[in-house]
Amino acid sequence: MKVEEITARRRFVLMDGAMGTQLTARGLQPGQKPELAAFTMPETLIAIHRDYARAGADILFANTFGANDRKLAGSGYTAAQVVEASLGCARAAADETGALVALDIGPIGELLAPAGTLAFEDAYDQFARVVRAGAAAGADLVVLETMTDLYELKAAILAAKENCTLPVYVSMSFEARGRTFTGCTVESFAVTAAGLGVDGLGINCSLGPEEILPFAQRLCRCVPAGMPVFVKPNAGLPNPDGSYNITPAEFADLMRAYLPTGVSMLGGCCGTQPETIRLLRQMVEGHTPAAKTPVVRSRLCTPVRCVEVDGITVVGERINPTGKKRLQQALREGDSAYPCAQAVAQAEAGAQLLDVNAGLPGIDEAATLEMLVRELQSITDLPLQLDSTNPEALARALRIYNGKPIVNSVNGEQKSLDTILPLCKKYGAAVVGLTLDEQGIPKTAEGRLAIAGRIVAATDAIGIPREDVYIDCLTLTVSAEQSAAAETLKALTICKERYGVRTVLGVSNISFGLPCRGYMNTTFLTMAMQAGLDLAIMNPNTPEMMAAVRAYRVLTCQDPQSSDYLAAYANVTITTTQAAPAAAPASDAGDPGRDPLFEAVRRGLKQEAHDAAQKALETAQPLEVVNGILIPALDRVGEGFEKGTLFLPQLLQSATAAQAAFEVVKEAIARTGTPGQSKGKIVIATVKGDVHDIGKNIVRVILENYGYEVTDLGRDVPPERIVEAVRRTGAPLVGLSALMTTTVPNMEATIQALHQAGLPCKVMVGGAVLTPSYARAIGADFYAKDAKASADYAKTVFGG
């Protein structure tokens, strides 16, 4: 058959059945690598392919599932050799019937960061080598299958599309709960893979025909009408001994249920055999694939969360340095912990998407945006809005984003449309279009609608569907131009009707220059929602704005039984105070032991510490608060811990409380615009190869609480990155952690590298397997038995 027949969907296309099951049944021994069958048992391999072809399979999957360099390490063969030989065996059988041969690619077998240590780029390189070898060896199509990690799938799709011109088909494996092992949903898979431009997608392995059916139906609803969907189920669920119970006849019978679903390609996975395919062929005889009617929805996603933009949707605006001194400081210092904490806070407050902006004079926007995306997606499951007009920054962020994001933004200028829309198309992102151009912002609604029309024409032309286009009719500051608000809302309503697009507004812009901005923002937000606003870019930590959103959802029947509203407010009492600034109350400082902040930290009360720090700053300088209250409180707790009267959970709760207070102090310092007076710089890392980093993370919090400026390089950090960071920061102290005996040598290598680089820093080490003498033996200056000891040592290094 021809590849074009797959997309024509005029008849059911059959794929083959299990390979591993057949190899084992025909003599593969335990411990023998199935990937090498083309060399060790070529006759058997060809016979299996031939049996599938004769049974009626239109597509044969070559035995290349595990043909990657990682799995073949030590086998004496390269991936390219195995791919070529295996494709040759499949082709030998396929030629007899005219079947197509697929380069079959499975997961690498190692988890990508942050779950594992494999870098996205390294996964891409491994897949790219296999793809190039497969294309050179004459494969007809590429199939990426049994994927459970959306991120790995994305690396593989990019590798396939950028390294060959063959059609690319992809499938993931779902558990009975409708998610993959890594939590990826059917919808996230569908919108991400379809957005990246695959030729067809499906579900295989893990489950039998009955269990996969509802997921396949969901898949059919999510992908574009013309895109083929396939299933390759197992012969039921496996028994503990690895065998399967469903017979070929039962399998073919169960697969009847797929005929009306819109699925157009069928095959089998583990436990199926040539007879299965023969009976499947009989079963589909005389049937044609049903029409597939996708439900058009605006979707954005991460692997575990697919957000349908259907009604008002809140985009958190806080990760944008414009006008935010504390974030500016964090971005300048390369500190990702602060923006990450902002992300979590916004998610808890009710944000459904997060805007991310790294545009700050004096920093490398592209590198910073990429870093932010990488770090944020490791700690939040909210989809991101990539907020930049810098093509390089967007290209880098889009490439490593895990899921389907939205780009903010293009505008009506031809240059903007020409440079940014192709990126959105390539990476399957939705896009925000601002209704402005070279001439600026049109005053009238009609003027903005005209620009929206040009933007929509451009997105149509490049193939971005209307449901992925979000037009921003632009909020103008009402104190500057009072009549503008009505014009914006008018444009918004007409825009939706005329172009069938979604709309977005940066709500808070309305109130610049006015007092009590919350009043203005909330009222404008309410009007905009009524005008049809879809995405509200706003601060979800403003209670009255979130209240307006939740109330609006109740009033427009988007919150059935008012359940979200009740969940948010059932136990809330509103207290409104409109206070003019009052004289600060007299402080009862003096005896730090009676200070409320001291007490809150000592007792480990996070919220109280936060509030008490704000109060303390009304009368005291930031540094007085740190040195006079926070540090003495931490010292008191530390003494108790050393004496054994306080335990680690209490020490950590105090540390968390102090951290909350410290954050208030940092905000205050950032507001003054003077650089924070750090007690000294410290670089910390968990060494290469080690993924156990909780000890290091505890040390970070404690050191930061004592006022040190900590550069945390994370885990699995190679020596050269640590050397580079010490050189860049000039840090006089480095902290290294390792949990495993197997990774302590990397700690030693790091210390040597620091010495060889001639860096005059002290090195402290910690971790379960270390002792003072072991630490000395590997060249460390100090062995820190716990986080408290690391703070004590820092004190001796920096003095005071």
Add this chain to the structure above:
Amino acid sequence: MELTAPQTTDRATVLRYLGAAGWTPDAATGALLDKAEAAVRAAATPRGIWRRLPMTALPLAEAGTDLARHLRGCDELVLMAVTLGSGLDGLIRRLEITDIALGAAADATASAWMEDLCDGLEGEIRRQITAGGRYLTGRYSPGYGDCPLTLQDPLCLALDTVRGIGLALTPEHLMTPRKSVTAILGVADHPVTGARAGCGHCLLRETCVYRKRGTTCES
């Protein structure tokens, strides 16, 4: 296969992992542990897999003397693996950024769960083996005694843990998701108990946290 999450959490074990063995927690810490347990319960996806295989399924000749002693008299292997899933790793990452105390408590809670889940799966395996008139040793994991961590590679391959439960190894043979356990058990035609490594042979002999405190991991 999906494993049932523990109904309750062994708080004594959690406190031991938090370096507070034998301590009766104060009210705040009690509340912290409650919160950590709820978070772990929401994020964990416990999965297990096991296979009964011939002795040749692992390269035992290269696996040290302690494991050999553990398997003395056995003529079959049972390999098992348990994981709490990558969602739990994500939870701990998130908590470590926002609340280190809660992060550490969740980490310790998850570790306590792992012991519970391994005991549960081992019990199930034992029932099946015993029902067949055979005997089973206890669990032995790579990295203990003189058994090298590199044995993880053939072990995970033999169980096909990547496809079965989403458990993969790093190039340094560490398990990801991080809250995961693999173990080797022996099957024999006569009663066997297996043998733990004991401190004399242990790779961690010089550095063990338990020995530093004057105890052992057995006590």
